[in-house]
Amino acid sequence: MLEIRNLHVSVGDRKILQGLTLSVKAGEVAAIMGPNGTGKSTLSYVISGREGYDITEGEVLLDGENILALEPHERAAKGVFLAFQYPVEIPGVATMTFLKAAMNAQRRARGEEELATPDFMKRVKDAAASLGVSQDMLRRPLNSGFSGGEKKRMDILQMALLQPKLGILDETDSGLDIDALRVVADGVNALRAPERAFVVITHYQRLLEYIKPDTVHVMAKGRIQRSGGPELALELEKHGYQEYLAEEAA
Amino acid sequence: MVKLASEAEAAFSSFYEEMRDKGAQRLRAAAWAAFSEFGLPNRRIESWHYTDLKTALSRPAPLAAASHGALSLPRAHDSLRLVTLDGVFRPDLFDIARLPDGVAIQSLRDALAEGELHVMSALASADIGAQDSMLALNAALMQDGVVIQITSGARIDRAIELVTFTSAEAAQSTYTRALVMLGEGAQATLIETLGALTAAPAQDNSALLLRLAPNARVDLVTHVSGGVDQSIRVASLLAHLDADATINSFALTEGDGLNRRQIFARLDGEKASAVFNGATLGRGRLHADTTLIVDHVKPNGQSREVFRNILDDQSVGVFQGKVIVRPGAQKTDGVMQSKALLLSDQATMNNKPELEIFADDVQCGHGATCGRLDKDQLFYLGARGLPRREAEALLIEGFANEAMETLEDEQLKAFLSERVSAWLSRRINR
Numbered sequence: 001m002l003e004i005r006n007l008h009v010s011v012g013d014r015k016i017l018q019g020l021t022l023s024v025k026a027g028e029v030a031a032i033m034g035p036n037g038t039g040k041s042t043l044s045y046v047i048s049g050r051e052g053y054d055i056t057e058g059e060v061l062l063d064g065e066n067i068l069a070l071e072p073h074e075r076a077a078k079g080v081f082l083a084f085q086y087p088v089e090i091p092g093v094a095t096m097t098f099l100k101a102a103m104n105a106q107r108r109a110r111g112e113e114e115l116a117t118p119d120f121m122k123r124v125k126d127a128a129a130s131l132g133v134s135q136d137m138l139r140r141p142l143n144s145g146f147s148g149g150e151k152k153r154m155d156i157l158q159m160a161l162l163q164p165k166l167g168i169l170d171e172t173d174s175g176l177d178i179d180a181l182r183v184v185a186d187g188v189n190a191l192r193a194p195e196r197a198f199v200v201i202t203h204y205q206r207l208l209e210y211i212k213p214d215t216v217h218v219m220a221k222g223r224i225q226r227s228g229g230p231e232l233a234l235e236l237e238k239h240g241y242q243e244y245l246a247e248e249a250a
Numbered sequence: 251m252v253k254l255a256s257e258a259e260a261a262f263s264s265f266y267e268e269m270r271d272k273g274a275q276r277l278r279a280a281a282w283a284a285f286s287e288f289g290l291p292n293r294r295i296e297s298w299h300y301t302d303l304k305t306a307l308s309r310p311a312p313l314a315a316a317s318h319g320a321l322s323l324p325r326a327h328d329s330l331r332l333v334t335l336d337g338v339f340r341p342d343l344f345d346i347a348r349l350p351d352g353v354a355i356q357s358l359r360d361a362l363a364e365g366e367l368h369v370m371s372a373l374a375s376a377d378i379g380a381q382d383s384m385l386a387l388n389a390a391l392m393q394d395g396v397v398i399q400i401t402s403g404a405r406i407d408r409a410i411e412l413v414t415f416t417s418a419e420a421a422q423s424t425y426t427r428a429l430v431m432l433g434e435g436a437q438a439t440l441i442e443t444l445g446a447l448t449a450a451p452a453q454d455n456s457a458l459l460l461r462l463a464p465n466a467r468v469d470l471v472t473h474v475s476g477g478v479d480q481s482i483r484v485a486s487l488l489a490h491l492d493a494d495a496t497i498n499s500f501a502l503t504e505g506d507g508l509n510r511r512q513i514f515a516r517l518d519g520e521k522a523s524a525v526f527n528g529a530t531l532g533r534g535r536l537h538a539d540t541t542l543i544v545d546h547v548k549p550n551g552q553s554r555e556v557f558r559n560i561l562d563d564q565s566v567g568v569f570q571g572k573v574i575v576r577p578g579a580q581k582t583d584g585v586m587q588s589k590a591l592l593l594s595d596q597a598t599m600n601n602k603p604e605l606e607i608f609a610d611d612v613q614c615g616h617g618a619t620c621g622r623l624d625k626d627q628l629f630y631l632g633a634r635g636l637p638r639r640e641a642e643a644l645l646i647e648g649f650a651n652e653a654m655e656t657l658e659d660e661q662l663k664a665f666l667s668e669r670v671s672a673w674l675s676r677r678i679n680r
Contacts, residue, residue: 049633051625071638073632075633076635082633088624090627090630092647092648092650092651093648098631098644101636102634102636105640
């Protein structure tokens with residue numbers, strides 16, 4: 001489903017991704033683990049289309065189509081969803097207004113009919129209940145004054161409503177206590193499906209105890225250094241990332 | 251008599267000759283003397299620094315002479331509508347059957363002819379805004395308007411809408427004045443609708459005077475729209491609050507031309523409470539100046555001013571806010587905040603919030619910011635599927651909403667949100 005080939009990305013003079021190659025199949029949960037500052041978040045932003053990155057080489061294919069020239073909203077309509085490490089607060093914008101605008105914008109882009117209000121309300125209510133998102137949170141402006149855990153749950157709620165093809169979770173565990181982590185992981189697990197893939201970016205193995213990956217990729221120095229099964233995550237937990245950083249230096 | 255220097259001031263002098271014997275001669279004479287002393291406000295006058303009225307008003311348009319047309323304004327609200335068209339109060343456009351109990355209405359012309367003492371003294375309002383030359387000019391030249399008296403204890407459910415419009419095909423000047431007096435504990439919702447039906451460059455100087463007896467409450471929404479690039483509008487609001495009185499106001503300014511909205515508020519009783527919020531939707535060459543003075547005279551007062559300027563194209567926004575806390579006004583609680591969103595490189599915002607505090611036990615703060623749409627927020631919305639222009643519209647709407655949070659009337663809130671949406675959809679579709 002997702003094919004990244006020889007991706008080189010710079011910000012200003014700084015080279016961040018240096019020939020990254022990664023393949024994720026439909027139905028797969030791929031974990032990307034690596035030390036801080038190695039370009040994991042950059043990868044998630046480049047896939048979802050944030051501006052400010054120079055892509056000097058390589059391609060990102062979604063179901064065989066290169067999406068690098070598309071605007072963020074076009075990628076979203078094709079099924080790319082980024083769960084943010086730090087979901088932004090948007091004061092003044094009612095959460096429900098935003099949710100409806102987002103769902104209908106994607107439906108329009110795909111040539112589908114817009115949701116009628118009762119249908120929309122029912123979907124939000126059902127998804128909110130399973131993620132422990134309160135009515136009060138839905139009534140407030142988007143993410144405004146939310147705790148870290150509330151913001152993450154709101155992001156997963158959006159993922160559940162938008163039903164993406166590819167979910168990218170950028171350090172979703174950061175700032176979460178163990179209970180919040182479980183709620184978020186349950187939300188993600190409920191969305192696992194044969195036609196859907198996930199890229200789970202994390203620094204720690206902890207998240208992978210709750211979201212069991214099919215494949216694990218070690219990222220360091222701007223590229224994937226090693227790929228394997230779930231056992232690779234345990235090995236990293238034991239030995240750390242030193243080996244990969246040292247290899248690079250040699 | 252002071253000799254007036256410019257051609258413009260000579261024109262005003264002829265207007266005064268026309269109006270001087272049309273009731274309230276002493277009030278007009280005193281106001282004319284004040285205007286003659288001040289002259290047209292130029293940029294050296296601090297409170298007019300960002301709006302060069304002397305240049306803009308160098309050629310005054312003739313005083314409006316007649317008002318015949320009908321008014322076909324869409325109804326924003328299920329209101330009691332009082333229309334002042336082309337400087338004349340029009341009882342024929344007023345549905346008297348809708349007049350609620352506890353409300354007495356007369357035209358300003360009739361009120362001036364009758365000369366009732368308490369009405370005349372309220373119309374003079376010498377204690378606030380006395381230093382402003384455009385307000386003095388308004389008093390000297392007032393043609394017509396409406397005087398509303400609301401009985402003590404009356405709670406008026408139906409909103410009262412004061413429509414002040416022009417409909418002439420050629421440029422003209424209007425000077426209108428409305429007075430609303432609320433008795434003790436009275437409550438009313440007022441809508442002030444200012445605009446023009448035609449594309450003629452009108453020069454309108456309007457004043458709305460509110461006098462709130464103890465424990466009275468006014469909810470006020472002002473909507474300024476219409477006009478062309480050469481239009482000039484000066485709209486003053488004078489609010490005088492006695493003890494425990496409350497004013498909760500919001501103003502939406504859009505349209506074209508030079509707009510100056512000035513607020514002079516005096517919280518002259520303990521525990522008086524005032525909200526003056528507003529939003530400006532600027533496009534084209536709109537110049538929208540909001541200048542306000544909130545004067546806390548007695549203890550335990552509260553005031554809030556939240557303004558949002560949304561400026562596109564070459565529009566110019568001005569916010570000058572001054573909160574004064576007099577020596578006796580202990581425990582005053584004041585917060586003033588003005589934020590501007592610049593949507594184009596040519597748009598300009600001038601922010602000047604000020605506090606003048608002469609009491610030692612108060613809580614007052616102010617803030618002013620000016621910026622562009624937030625890139626992180628835009629990316630977030632884009633990543634959720636919103637096309638760029640829609641994402642911008644949602645953020646702009648949210649920005650404007652922050653100034654509308656204190657609005658309680660759902661009908662009015664919906665009307666204003668619709669105006670904001672209409673402005674935004676024009677932006678998306680061009």
